[in-house]
Amino acid sequence: MISLKENTKNLSILIAFFSATGNTKKISNVIQKKLHDSNILVTMLDITSYASRKEEILLNQYDAVVFGFPIYSMRAPRVCREWLETLDGKGMKCSVFFTYGGFGKDPAHYFIKKLLEKQNFKLVSTAEFLGAHTFNRSGWKAVIDRPNQSDFEVAQDYVMKTVRRFLGDDLNELGEFEKPMYDVSQFDQAEKYRFSLITKLPTKDSKNCSMCGLCEKLCPVNAMNMQKGIADNRCIACFRCIVNCPDGILHTNDLSDSWDKKLKMHKMTKEEVDNLKSKIYL
Structure with missing residues (x-):
């Protein structure tokens, strides 16, 4: 039987992430190391800065892409959504992981799937990871010490299960997420x-x-x-x-x-x- 590591020998994956306070970057780094240890070529793209989101991305250099975003007001940040709208996946497989501070995360998966499908990506998996809430800097006390080792272990499991789908070894498809009870305009107000x-x-x-x-x-x-x-x-x-x-x-x-x-x-x-x-x- 051919091992996963042998299958991934020439696989090239882009990890594109937005990380203002460092939570999403921590998970991205864990994913990068796990991919590297599995003999996969990895490119990291930090889109947090204004200038980085204006640069052209040649997606055809990669076999698949992993997107990493925090959750702001139950969705990926607007600046990230607007950046995704500049991309054309042309059928490329992708995955998305979110970091969040303990509240309001469920609609994010539904909305990101709809957006990526609109941009011609094939979403094969998603994940969510706990991370110290942004507002802890101003007096909140939400999941202060996250992400921690337990989250990193889930991240390692997530990326290898996702790679199997990138390779086609796992032929199952990502299921549908429950449609939120509120419409987009109401989520815009929530922002x-x-x-x-x-x-x-x-x-x-x-x-x-x-x-x-x-x-x-x-x-x-x-x-x-x-x-x-x-x-x-x-x-x-x-x-x-x-x-x-x-x-x-x-x-x-x-x-x-x-x-x-x-x-x-x-x-x-x-x-x-x-x-x-x-x-x-x-």
């Missing part, structure tokens, strides 16, 4: 929910700024102004500027008061959120 909580966009709260310019350089949507020390209304609340500020002086308003309200809204305890498991969908 604004982030800003019902964030009343203060990322702002410099001290004059002790080294003026390194990272906040402006790294902003995925060119919303941060280094000189003014504040983001404008293009901000998507990804907190990349806050996470990467070497001086630690960028902040939003304190969201601590909304944490208990969030738990009550989802009828969950903190322990239940922290004990959620990463999942694979095949």
